[in-house]
Amino acid sequence: MDKPQRYSLIWITILVALFLQIMPLPQVVASWRPDWVLLVLAYWTLALPHRVGIFTAFVVGLLLDVLLGATLGVRSLALSVVIYLVALQYQKLRHFSWVQQVSILAGLSLASHLLVFWAEYLHSGVSLSWEYLRPVVTTPLLWPWVFWLLRRIRRHYKVK
Template identity: 50%
Template structure:
């Protein structure tokens, strides 16, 4: 049982993040929804870059596109770009403190949202609103707790 849990822990955390990403919230709170999937993928990319990389981000993005009903490939491209930037610099980012990493996560989240906006703007000609960037702040604030939670799970399950 322990061995199977250990092998599927990454998939399980990504599935939980997908559920949190699509969970219905009141409209006043929904604009502040953090980027759960990006946060989880960012943690696993920094912790285990040989197991979670751009390919996992692309597949997870496709799942998000299907779940959210957006044009196929929008979230997958945005997640892939963000995870690529993170994977290219993961050795440097590991050495930063959790609070410095939170700023990096904020920058990655803003890159993710800007790529999403650009792609949606090309497809549907939507106007830019600064409300699109509220999840950047909530993702930054959520990062330390998600980092500590996922690190504790990784160490207890001995995921390598």
């Protein structure tokens, strides 16, 4: 696989995450949907901070806002802030154990959801419920598997 195709793998995984983020789910489990986009962007920012960063998070956030029919820029802001924090500390985060990474991802997911809530509250006056924060539980629980899968893809196709 040549270089341009290798780099397109990053965007393919981001598109898969966007698809998983908007895929219809039964009402019972829909509120527990993990933040797939955050997981994938966090991985690529940790693995290749020179390729995926704040600008990528901003663009993907705009795409997600359009796909969800949400206020434009809300998820862009949240993802940009969270990915900025990951990019700022990527060298330290790489050396943390998976338990520490899960804990940090839980905090980042909480920050992302609270930023989205804050922006939505300012825009339309929504109220906060525990149901809104359920992805903060499921997102970090999937981190070890998403990390393992994306790492295998990156190493197999030699994406650098």
